[in-house]
Amino acid sequence: MLINNTPDLVKFIQDLGTPPYVSLDTEFLSEKTYYPQLCLIQIAHGSHAAVIDVLADIDLEPLIQYLKNPKIVKVFHAAEQDLVILWNDFKLSLTPVFDTQIAAMVCGFGDQVSYAQLVKTFTKARIDKSSQIVDWTKRPLRDRHVEYAQADVTHLCSVYEHLQRKIEKQERASWVAEEMLELSDKKRFDFNPETQARKLKLRNMTPHRMAMLHELVTWREERAKTQNIPRGWVIKDLALRDLVSNPPESLKDLGRARGIGGNAQGRTGEEILKRIHKVRELPISECPPVQDTSLDEVINGDAIVLLRALLTQICEKNNVAPKLVASKSDLEQLTLGVETRLSRGWRKDLFGGLAEQLLLGQISLTLLQGKISILKR
DSSP states (O other): OEEOSHHHHHHHHHHHOOOSEEEEEEEEEOSSOSSOEEEEEEEEETTEEEEEETTSSOOOHHHHHHHTOTTSEEEESSOHHHHHHHHHHHOOOOOSEEEHHHHHHHTTOOTTOOHHHHHHHHHOOOOOGGGSSOOTTOSSOOHHHHHHHHHHHHHHHHHHHHHHHHHHHHTOHHHHHHHHHHHTOGGGGSOOHHHHHHHTOOOSOOHHHHHHHHHHHHHHHHHHHHHTOOHHHHOOHHHHHHHHHSOOSSHHHHHHSTTTGGGGSHHHHHHHHHHHHHHHTSOGGGSOOOOOGGGGGGOOHHHHHHHHHHHHHHHHHHTOOHHHHOOHHHHHHHHTTOOOGGGSHHHIIIIIHHHHHHHTTSEEEEEETTEEEEEEO
């Protein structure tokens, strides 16, 4: 069912009522903009489903108010991008939410299992992927594209119900609740210069270089938002790395930076130099802290090997995806005595506590009948 006007939307919502959950998905384009352009919102409960044309002359306020109902669980698959879009466009922070991809990892379906795989497993149906790459801004929408979009939420209902039964059987509802609470945290949607700076993975940073990096990524973010273009169209990561490593003194110096090109001239070049000169005058006390990377050199490789072996053993025994339990960074930080997500919640109960015991020599690993086993000392 395609909805492209407000009266039909209102009627659909009234007919939908207040079920315990609804499945949701979005279709959007993001190649040429900072903010993904939302084109469709799909919603379903059982066979009652609709594809809502966001680009039509339609008032979405009835839908927004409906989705704010805390009694209705909002079900997605790989929800993060959808949640970001709904926050950017409508300041809509959904709760409670349920991500079937995360839930499937909890139930032992491996790392980042696809929607099509789950649908095939639980319903025996096959998702037609021929409409997967579509320009969703084009109108009129073709029937097969609408059918594809609607299938993304109708099958999702069955997937959700099957996963819920598995979670209850495995007594892992508290695990899923922790993950979903974190997923719906509004702080995840806000720009954080520290997070962007960390992604660039620069070494040998000083307080002033870190301040310069924060200043430049913040400037890039502001410019990208204002012009609604991708960050890389403002200035590429390669250029940021070079500017921080070799801060220019003049527009001529700026023109020599890798990846800058024509950006060295005019307003853009002047803004970059202005930000760099501003940072040079900052007292060290006002510079952001520099992460101590010297500890990276003392990470015990043997300890990491043992922790990975323990992680494999625990995850195989409990039928849960290793990637969900602990990342490479989690294991490295654990060996350095840094508190991580392994120090709390279900991860500590499942793996973190045993990992700490292994590092302290309180337990050891052995090979028993071809499989890794834990020995208490």
